[in-house]
Amino acid sequence: MVGTHKQTITATELKNNLGHYIDYVTDNNEVVITKNGIKAVRLTPYLTEYDRYQLVKEKATDYHYGGKRVSYEEFLEIQEHSELRMEFINGVIRNKCQ
Numbered sequence: 001m002v003g004t005h006k007q008t009i010t011a012t013e014l015k016n017n018l019g020h021y022i023d024y025v026t027d028n029n030e031v032v033i034t035k036n037g038i039k040a041v042r043l044t045p046y047l048t049e050y051d052r053y054q055l056v057k058e059k060a061t062d063y064h065y066g067g068k069r070v071s072y073e074e075f076l077e078i079q080e081h082s083e084l085r086m087e088f089i090n091g092v093i094r095n096k097c098q
Contacts, residue, residue, distance in 0.1 A: 008032045056081045
């Protein structure tokens with residue numbers, strides 16, 4: 001993996017240079033595509049279901065120990081993939097065992 005950069009382009013630019021942007025995203029970069037000046041789509045490198053699970057699991061650990069604020073939707077996703085017993089209070093995830 002080369003880098004973790006983000007680039008914003010138009011839908012027309014993507015159509016004209018699709019191969020270039022596929023290579024760019026494959027190198028662990030991200031592309032945001034706009035349509036009529038509005039962000040419409042984000043291209044990111046492919047993750048297997050296992051990789052996605054591991055990423056969410058790592059985030060759950062970060063939230064558990066860091067006490068970071070998250071949205072309710074993020075909490076539901078984290079809780080779905082975690083074996084920890086958690087509660088969501090005022091945007092903060094807490095371990096129920098504490």
